[in-house]
Amino acid sequence: MNFFKWLTKIDRRWVYLLMAFVVAFPILTNIKGTIKKPSKSAVKLFKYIDKLEKDNTIMLTFDYSPDSLAELNPMSKAITYHALEKNLRIIGLAPLWPTGGGLGLDVIQSQVDRFNQEVVLKSYLDEIVDSPLIKKYRETNKISVENIKTNITTVVTAYYESDKKTIEVNKKLFDIMEKNNLFTKADKDKFKLNGRDWSYFGYKPGFSSIMLGMGKDIPKTIVNDYWGTPIIKHEMFNSKTKKVKSFEDISIVIDFAAGASVDYLLLYVNTKFGRPLGAGVTAVMAADYYPYIQSGQLVGMLNGMRGAADYETLIKQPGRGLNAMASQTYAHLLIILFIILGNIGYLVTKKGDEK
Amino acid sequence: MKRTIPLVLVFTLGVIYFFAGFFSNSFSVNFLQQEIYANWLKIVGTFAIIMSVTSLWRRNYIKIKRKAPGYVYNYIELIGMVVMASFAVLLPKVNIGAGMVLGGIEKNSVFNWIFMNIQVPMQATMFSMLAFYIASAAYRAFRARNIEATLLLITAAIVMIGRVPLGENIYQAMSGVNSHFLPEFHWAGIFDFQGITQWILDIPNTASKRAIVFGVAMGGIATSLKIVFGIEKSWLGGTE
Numbered sequence: 001m002n003f004f005k006w007l008t009k010i011d012r013r014w015v016y017l018l019m020a021f022v023v024a025f026p027i028l029t030n031i032k033g034t035i036k037k038p039s040k041s042a043v044k045l046f047k048y049i050d051k052l053e054k055d056n057t058i059m060l061t062f063d064y065s066p067d068s069l070a071e072l073n074p075m076s077k078a079i080t081y082h083a084l085e086k087n088l089r090i091i092g093l094a095p096l097w098p099t100g101g102g103l104g105l106d107v108i109q110s111q112v113d114r115f116n117q118e119v120v121l122k123s124y125l126d127e128i129v130d131s132p133l134i135k136k137y138r139e140t141n142k143i144s145v146e147n148i149k150t151n152i153t154t155v156v157t158a159y160y161e162s163d164k165k166t167i168e169v170n171k172k173l174f175d176i177m178e179k180n181n182l183f184t185k186a187d188k189d190k191f192k193l194n195g196r197d198w199s200y201f202g203y204k205p206g207f208s209s210i211m212l213g214m215g216k217d218i219p220k221t222i223v224n225d226y227w228g229t230p231i232i233k234h235e236m237f238n239s240k241t242k243k244v245k246s247f248e249d250i251s252i253v254i255d256f257a258a259g260a261s262v263d264y265l266l267l268y269v270n271t272k273f274g275r276p277l278g279a280g281v282t283a284v285m286a287a288d289y290y291p292y293i294q295s296g297q298l299v300g301m302l303n304g305m306r307g308a309a310d311y312e313t314l315i316k317q318p319g320r321g322l323n324a325m326a327s328q329t330y331a332h333l334l335i336i337l338f339i340i341l342g343n344i345g346y347l348v349t350k351k352g353d354e355k
Numbered sequence: 356m357k358r359t360i361p362l363v364l365v366f367t368l369g370v371i372y373f374f375a376g377f378f379s380n381s382f383s384v385n386f387l388q389q390e391i392y393a394n395w396l397k398i399v400g401t402f403a404i405i406m407s408v409t410s411l412w413r414r415n416y417i418k419i420k421r422k423a424p425g426y427v428y429n430y431i432e433l434i435g436m437v438v439m440a441s442f443a444v445l446l447p448k449v450n451i452g453a454g455m456v457l458g459g460i461e462k463n464s465v466f467n468w469i470f471m472n473i474q475v476p477m478q479a480t481m482f483s484m485l486a487f488y489i490a491s492a493a494y495r496a497f498r499a500r501n502i503e504a505t506l507l508l509i510t511a512a513i514v515m516i517g518r519v520p521l522g523e524n525i526y527q528a529m530s531g532v533n534s535h536f537l538p539e540f541h542w543a544g545i546f547d548f549q550g551i552t553q554w555i556l557d558i559p560n561t562a563s564k565r566a567i568v569f570g571v572a573m574g575g576i577a578t579s580l581k582i583v584f585g586i587e588k589s590w591l592g593g594t595e
Contacts, residue, residue, distance in 0.1 A: 012495075015487070015490050015494055019490045033519070035523070036523045036527070037549060039553070066476075066478035067481060069479055070479060070483070099474075106471065165461070169450055170454075205400055208393070209396035209400075212388050216384075216385075221393075227461060283518070286556075287560050287564065291565045325519060329519040332518070334490065335489070335515065338490065339493055339494060341494075343497070347499065
C-alpha cells in the first residue's frame, strides 16, 4: 500500500490513542486555557444575572444525567456561585430527569459550602482553626487543616439552620464550639442558609402539572423540599415582605439541559407565564437553540464546555470549564489534522485512479 | 367499544387541553389548567409509576425464569432497583460512621454515595467514549467528495477552531501582522474564526433551524388535530 492510500486507512486505534493523549495530557499537567472574548450568548446571560438586585430569586433546573455531567456541571456551578456572590436567592429542582435530582443538589450544595467557607468564613475560620481546643481536636482525630475548615463550615451552617441531623453527626466538634462560644463570632446574615437563601426540591415527577402549578402557587404545588420539609416553613416562602409565591416572583429560570427540556420550559416558563428563561446546554444540541436567542425567548445561553469557560471568565472564577479548554483545543486540532490527512490521501489516490 | 372509548377520551381530553393551553381566561387557568389538567396528570402519573415498576419486575422475572441469554443482567437490574429503593425509602436514617447515614437521600446518605460513586462514573465513562468515536468517524467520513461535502468539511473545521481559544489567538496574531503589513486593508478578518463561527450559528444555522422547527410544528398541529377528531386512528393499533 502506498503512503497516500495508507493516509486514508490509518488504523482507528491510533486515532483513539492520540485522542486519549491530547485530552489527558493538559489535564494531567494542569495546562489551562484562557478566554479573551467570551461568546455573545454567554455575555447576555451573565449581564442579565449580574444586573439583578439583592434577594431577587433565580430558579435553576437540572435536566441532565451523569453522562453529561462533565459538560454541564462546570457551567451550573459557575452560575450558582455568581448568584450567591450577588446575594440572589436560589431555587433548584429537577423537573424532568430523575438523575438531575442528585446532581443538582451536589452543584448547589457544593457552591454554598464553597461560598460559606471561602468568602464569608475566611477570617473567622483562620482564627478558630488556630484556637488551642480546635487544634487539639484536629490532632486527636487526625483531621487535616482543609478538612477541619470544611467540618467547621458544616457545623456553623447546621447551627444556624437548626439542622439537628448534621449536628448529631458532628456532635464532638459542635460541643467544643458551643462550649467556647465560637458560634457567636460568625455573622449569620452573611451565611447562605437553606430555606432562607436557597431551597432545593430535587426531582418532582409530573412535569406539566408541576409547571402549571408553580405558575400559580409554588408551596402548594411542590409541598416538600428534597429532604421532606414542607417548603412553606422556609423563610423564602413565608416571609411577609419578600416571599416567593409563584413564577411571578422568579427573576429568571435557567435550565441546564442534556435533552429537550429547554423546549418544554420555553412553552411553560416563557410563553405561558412570561418569565425570562436562560439555558446551559451540551455543545451537541446548542445549535438548536440559536433561533430562540434571536427571538428573545431565551435571555442567553451557555454552549457546552466553552460556555462554562466563558462564564468562569466573566465572573473571574476559573474552574473546570477553563481547565478543559486546553484539552478541547488539542482535541479539535487533532481531529482537523486527521481530516486534512484523510483528504490529502483521498484526493491524491483519486487522481491516481482517474489516470 | 374497545375503539370508541379511547376515541371519546382522546377527543374530550384534546378539547380540554386546547382550551386550557390556548386561552388565558380565569375558567381556563383556574379550572381547566389547575383543577382538571394538573390534578389528573398527578393521578395518571402515580398509576404510571406503579405500572412501570410492575412491568419492569415482570419483564425481568420472566427472562430470569426462562434463563434467557444474558439473564444475569436482569438479576442486576432487579437488585439495583430493590437496593436503591430500600436505602432511599425503607431503611432508617441512622448514623453508620464516617459521617454517613444509612437511609434517606441526603448528601451524606448511602443512597447518594452509590449514585455519586457508581452511577455517575459509569455513565460518564460511557459518554466519554464519544470523543474517540467522533474523532475516528470525522477522519473517515469527512471527505471532499463533492461541493456539498467540501462545504460541510470547511464549516466544521472553522467551527472547531472558532469554539476554542486557539481561534482567538490566531486572529490576534494575524491582526498584529496586519497592522504592519497592508494596514489599510483589514485582511486579518478572514482569520476571525470566532466571529465567523458566531455568524454561522447566528445566521445560516438559525435560518435553517427555524424553518425546520416551523415545519415540525405545523406537522405536529395537523397530526394532533387528526388524532383529536378521530381522522387518524393508527395509534389504536391494528388495521381499519
